[in-house]
Amino acid sequence: xxxxxxxxxxxVGRQGNYAGAVTRLVAFAADIGVAWGIFTLTLASIDFxxxxxxGKQLNLGSRxxxxxxxxxxxxxxxxxxxxxxxxxxxxxxxLGIRVVRTDGxxxxxxxxxxRTLTLPxxxxxxxxxxxGILLNRDRHALHDRCAGTVVVYSWDARAARLRWLAKQxxxxxx
Amino acid sequence: xxxxVEAIAERVVGLVIxxxxxxxxxxxxxxxxxxxxxxxxxIVSRVDVDGxxxxxxxxxxxxxxxxxxxxxxxxxxxxIQRVDIxxxxxxTELGTIIAHSTSGVASExxxxxxxxxxxxxxxxxxxxxxxxxxxSDDWPPGPVLLVSSVSEGDSLAVAAGAQP
Numbered sequence: 001x002x003x004x005x006x007x008x009x010x011x012v013g014r015q016g017n018y019a020g021a022v023t024r025l026v027a028f029a030a031d032i033g034v035a036w037g038i039f040t041l042t043l044a045s046i047d048f049x050x051x052x053x054x055g056k057q058l059n060l061g062s063r064x065x066x067x068x069x070x071x072x073x074x075x076x077x078x079x080x081x082x083x084x085x086x087x088x089x090x091x092x093x094x095l096g097i098r099v100v101r102t103d104g105x106x107x108x109x110x111x112x113x114x115r116t117l118t119l120p121x122x123x124x125x126x127x128x129x130x131x132g133i134l135l136n137r138d139r140h141a142l143h144d145r146c147a148g149t150v151v152v153y154s155w156d157a158r159a160a161r162l163r164w165l166a167k168q169x170x171x172x173x174x
Numbered sequence: 175x176x177x178x179v180e181a182i183a184e185r186v187v188g189l190v191i192x193x194x195x196x197x198x199x200x201x202x203x204x205x206x207x208x209x210x211x212x213x214x215x216x217i218v219s220r221v222d223v224d225g226x227x228x229x230x231x232x233x234x235x236x237x238x239x240x241x242x243x244x245x246x247x248x249x250x251x252x253x254i255q256r257v258d259i260x261x262x263x264x265x266t267e268l269g270t271i272i273a274h275s276t277s278g279v280a281s282e283x284x285x286x287x288x289x290x291x292x293x294x295x296x297x298x299x300x301x302x303x304x305x306x307x308x309x310s311d312d313w314p315p316g317p318v319l320l321v322s323s324v325s326e327g328d329s330l331a332v333a334a335g336a337q338p
Binding site: 014015016017018019022026095096100101102103105135137138152153155157160161162163164165 | 298
């Protein structure tokens with residue numbers, strides 16, 4: 001059995017195709033980073049504002065229960081709001097993917113909320129909820145199945161190719 | 175005396191012309207035979223085309239043209255299909271305009287990252303196919319609504335990595 005190689009051969013435009021595991025994983029990691037960064041900055045800002053007004057230290061970071069509860073609520077808002085708005089989070093937009101309904105229609109607030117609420121389930125069962133991305137024909141994870149959603153590439157590869165072509169020297173023979 | 179003769183001749187000719195049925199006369203003439211004897215090229219060569227054009231009010235003619243009607247009769251889609259957009263972008267200033275308007279360093283990096291992501295997705299998918307001894311080539315590429323709505327143009331090749 002010869003190992004598959006990472007080819008540098010042309011990748012066809014994939015708009016509308018089911019997104020793969022690596023792109024989804026990187027997008028999710030980016031989202032966690034962005035959400036965590038915004039949350040931390042917000043806590044620091046509240047601390048700073050409180051100290052400025054009252055002259056006392058609030059130190060929200062040390063109140064663990066409050067912080068965790070705030071983080072859970074924030075993560076819910078972060079994902080549910082963005083998915084219901086345009087089907088993509090910041091990380092997904094960066095990687096050129098988006099969430100749609102199984103038939104390809106845009107997701108509504110209901111699907112967005114269900115997907116957000118069931119996302120932790122995919123982690124809680126030892127990450128097995130994500131195995132569907134590798135095994136299923138429509139690459140849906142457990143939370144996708146619960147919400148009736150799939151993740152597709154929304155990246156306009158054609159525009160990227162035109163941009164790339166535009167940068168080539170016209171005098172260079174192709 | 176001479177003037178009198180001329181006046182009589184003019185009067186006679188006038189009367190004759192009035193008496194003749196010109197239409198009946200013309201209908202008897204074999205125009206095809208007549209035209210074969212006429213050297214059209216010679217006539218045309220004697221025409222001052224520049225002078226003629228100078229006398230034509232082009233603006234007035236254009237004003238009378240119904241452009242909308244002409245456009246309606248033109249199959250724009252067919253014309254666009256015949257245009258090699260890649261070659262157009264590559265060989266004209268249009269490319270520079272697109273590059274300036276749509277591409278910065280950030281979008282270039284994004285293109286590369288996304289292309290790499292797609293390449294790695296395919297790599298993982300191929301490995302899974304091998305491990306599970308399955309053929310995923312026949313699987314639907316995406317949701318029906320999205321895959322069927324993606325135009326043929328979107329299947330343009332995009333090189334992975336450094337050549338998005």
